[in-house]
Amino acid sequence: MKDNVFNKPIKKQFEFDEEVASVFDDMLNRSVPFYKENLNLQIDILKNFLNDNDKIVDLGSSTGTFLIELAKKSNKKLNLIGIDNSPAMIKRANNKAKAFGVDVKFIEADFLKYNLENSKSIIANYTIQFVRPLKREKLIKKIYESLERDGIFLMSEKLITENKKLNKIMIDIYYEHKKQKGYSEFEIAQKREALENVLIPYTMQENIEMLKNAGFKDIEVIFRWNNFATFIAFK
Template sequence: MEKDIVFKDAQRPAYDFKFNKEVATVFDDMVVRSVPYYEEMQRMIAELTKDFAVKGTNVYDLGCSTGTTMINLDKILEKDIHFVGIDNSDEMLIKCESNLKEAGVKRKVAYENQDLNCDIELNNPSVVIFCLTLQFLRPSNREKILKKICDSLPENGAVILIEKILTEHSICNRLFIEHYYQFKKRNGYNETEIAKKRESLENVLVPYQLSENEALLKDCGFRFTEVFFKWYNFTGVIAIK
């Protein structure tokens, strides 16, 4: 696993964050050091997916990045459940396919380059996963894709959503973000790296409040939502049709 030094250079000009080859190469290190309890999140995603995935259907990983979620799912799901990994980065999909092959994944997996801001087609899904993905979609497109997913799912189909969020109150929002930056420092990032990545993500990652995400899911047709993970400004939510 290559070490993430993408934002190490203090002289590098500011730019909008992109999931390009540079990021794909170090993404596995980046996400573990940047996302609290990432491995536990992945375990919970796999367990909940097993609860709702149906034999003969597809599990969709939207924003599949380097394939960690599908590798974990492969260990516990029935082999006649197929995977569809969707990402808008060719570099991420190349890394994803390579990682799944290295992990010995034998089941049917489709790798699709699609922009989730545009219309997508879902074929026979039972579970759809957004692991730190919905937050990167333009706000104006989120309702459209969630409505499309809900309409495509069978009864008791599920969406599993991991998101970075805003709190309901500004005092807690400031405190939670500060504690998050301390987490990143404990994992070896310095002040420059934290500041430059924050600037890079400013116009790319647009978080919602938890209540806004829950309301959006319900407005799109899901019967109910439930929080299954919470750490400061990170939350996991499952929505059931």
């Protein structure tokens, strides 16, 4: 379905409810630059580190796209688990997995409290930015401690920059991208207002320092477009 969530006046802050879940795949493809290309890049890299029976956990798995694509592309027998606190997202993820005939377990839960131990890889695509800053450092530390000795963490985030002029330029470029994808200025403004104080981005350096402070030693940026980036961190 086409994303028309913000073509009317908003009445609440952004949340991953039934209305959003029903159009979320379209929302991602139109709102997150190079979403499919970045997802495929992550999977192509991750596959090289996986063995049979490895546990892969996707935090904020939404409609399940990452794990479903990983299941389709990998020749390994993997333990794939998606965690999301939105019942509407879990329902759609399960329906998609069934339609594609892949074995992925989607769980409705709060990943801040869920046991992530013995994971070979943990994924958080555009998820950590929705965690309140006071809880964010603790979550990243929990992720580090939950990974196996040679575990991998993949994290995609929206960024800000400390240079105010550059930050405005990057935001303007991003909004122009959204216009090219068919969003009106009204829809862009409505979504920006709905996300106020819900999505709280860090700078590139803040994200890297957060990963280092949690214990990760090798950290690389494998994708960046304007104010979006994907990090890979090795335990």
